[in-house]
Amino acid sequence: MAGEGFHAGFEDLRRRDGGALAVLDIDGGALLTRDDLARRIDHAAAVVRDVAPAGGVVPAWFGNSAELLAIVFASWREGRIPMPIDRERSEAEVAAISRSLGARGVVCDTSWTVRPSEGNSATAIPRDTAVLKLTSGSTGEPRAVAVSESALSHGVAQIVSTMGLRAEDRNLVTLPLAHSYAFDNVIGVLATLGAPAVLLGDLIPRRLRAVLADSGITVWPAVPLLLDVLSRSSARGAAALGALRLVVSAGAPLPATVREAFAKRFGLRPRTFYGATECGGITFDRVGEADLPDGCVGTPLDGVRVDLVDENEGVGRVRVRSASVATGTFPVASPEISEASLLTADLGRLDAAGRLHLVGRAVDFVKIHGHRVHPGEIEAVIRRVPGVRDVVVVAQARSDVVEGLRAVVAAAPGVDREEILRGCEASLPSYKIPRSIELRDELPRTSRGKLDRSRL
Amino acid sequence: MDRIQIAKRAKELLVEGLRLEISPDEIVDSEPIFGEGLGLDSIDALEFVVLIEEQFGVAIPDENAARKAFASIDALADFIQSERQAAAG
Structure with a gap:
């Protein structure tokens, strides 16, 4: 069954060391060991069984919290398909997508309320689906990307291997876990390596810097906006970020000026990571050179192949071939996805060193x-x-x-x-x-x- | 810089820094800056925090302090003035 391997992996880690840190929720003031998280998963399992039949969809409209993690793991354990939904989405969007996927209810973060969504079971989601990730279709309506257990586990393994992530790492989570980037880099890495997640919602630059310096964070999957405000914030204090060893930037292009300002201020150069919801990670700046030009997103992740389609003067639409590519999108199929291959919405060129440079978009968004x-x-x-x-x-x-x-x-x-x-x-x-x-x-x-x- | 000048400069920073399509004079000192009225979001809030820190040499320690200091232009001017007096004294 789908996703059960991820729960089993976490259970193995817990049996080996139940007292190890799993989640630190800084705003909520909660510290959870793997044993503690397992108890939350037990509690969440009842909610999950109530929301969906076996093989059904569990929409979770949640802010970042230990509860969201518990719902995801409980869905895996109970043979349901978790669909984390960003809190920023509107209620109408949440209701529409949940209904279209045949969900019976939506789990919300205010006291685990289950809202009826009057779904029917019309849409058949593939049985090996481990997670449904939301993205937008060509007319803007939310669309669920079905990622199989095999694709998710390949995707996470590619990230772990390319970025050199380790069990001792501690991830800082400042973006919604419902986003594909955070889901793979944080939930995926917690489930497979046991690396704990530190959740922080308060993004005021000084607070962010204090948490980075004091909470033993080693890896930060960040976005350019936060790197920019952090390096510009003139608030007094030492320019040191504790144990932090890897800053990843994704979600939007990272201008060289922002990257170098951060490197100068903190002595650590952010590394560009490029990915898509439909396939997970695509490329990564493995080297961290000071003169990496704007638009360059590095080389393909281990196990990922990139080529260009409809190439004209060296520029073409970026195509990704990887075992991490999603099965498809629901309820409306996406022609860009076929057997282990994704045609992205981006235009790019490849240089002699095998690095991908993004130059524009083939699709208007x-x-x-x-x-x-x-x-x-x-x-x-x-x-x-x-x-x-x-x-x-x-x-x-x-x-x-x-x-x-x-x-x-x-x-x-x-x-x-x-x-x-x-x-x-x-x-x-x-x-x-x-x-x-x-x-x-x-x-x-x-x-x-x-x-x-x-x-x- | 007195309190009136601080409030005036803060409004200019808000309009210029966040590229708003209004004049600084249209911002009412006693009304909420974020959440309603001007239609600003959390990204604007972060940007404005950095601009205020840069311009006035003050530090906003966390979200709670930010919520109080950025409740209105009046509250912000009071906050900046008291921080600067504390630093000077």
Whole structure:
């Protein structure tokens, strides 16, 4: 059965050393040994059995917590399929995706409430699925990526081998465990190596630095935003990060300026990691050179092969072949996934040293808070606001490391920003709401009537 | 820098640093900065913390302190003023 190997692996680790640290929840002030986590898993098992029949989906709409880990492990033990969902998703999205996968309920982090989702068992998820990871389909709707036990275990092994992770490592968790990156690097590594997870929600730079310095953290799967604020924060204090030996950066491009500012300040250079929900890790900066150019994401992970499709002057769509590629997506299939191969949404080129350089996207989407956001979904929502004639949503840099959304709206006189915002708030989660809304009489068009993006 | 100047500079930093499409004068000193009103999120909050630390040489120790200090421009100006007086004295 799917995922049971992961629970069995953790049980082995617990039998060997039940007193070893498993989870340190800093905001919650809780320290759990493997034995403690096993007791939480026992408790979570009853909830899991209540939410889903054997082989069914357990949607877990949770913030980072020991309870989320317990739900995932309990789902594995009980032969159910965990589907961790980021707290940032809206209730409507959670309900829609859960229903479409035939889930009977959703487990929420407020006192383990089970919300009915009136699912039916129409969608058949492959029986060897160990986890469903949420991503966005081409029209923006959430889509579940089914990762088999074999793919997940290969994916985790590739990361462990390429990054040189060890059982003694201690992972700092500052991004949602529901994200594929954190799921593999933290839950996967806890289940297979026993490396404990330190959970921290308070990301104020000074607090983050204190925790890094004092909590025995050795590995930090980070995002560029946090590396940027940490190296810019001028708050007094020693520029030392304790036992930290590896800082990984993923989720968004890491500009060389941000990378080098961090390296200069803390004497440790962040390493770029590139991956996709549908296949796990793809490439990693194994070397950590100071002159790695922007866009270079390193070489393929151990066991991963990368090539380019529809190549033109050395640039093509990045294709990944790996035993870690997902089985498929549900409820809508994704043509990009076939037998152990994924066609990503990214354009890249390979250099003589075998390093991959990302140069753009083959598919129109924007990365916001680590989520793929498709402008078309937001445009459709704004178009429904009375008086709106036309709209285009584009990416707008908020800083060197953060992308935001900007809507340019052609509307009848009298339609204001507030009305458009209200329309967005009614059906979109906060991260999909444009930060900037500009009202114009008409959208700029070229003489041929095409949208003139240069004048947006 | 007196309290009025601190509040004025903080509003300028908020608008310039977070690339907001409003004028600093439109920000009401007594109203919440984050969560409602200006439509700012947790990423803006982090960015603003760093800008305030850089500009005023103060340190925000953790989220609890940030929640209090960043409750409004009034609260922020009070916080900055008392930190600077403590550092000077």
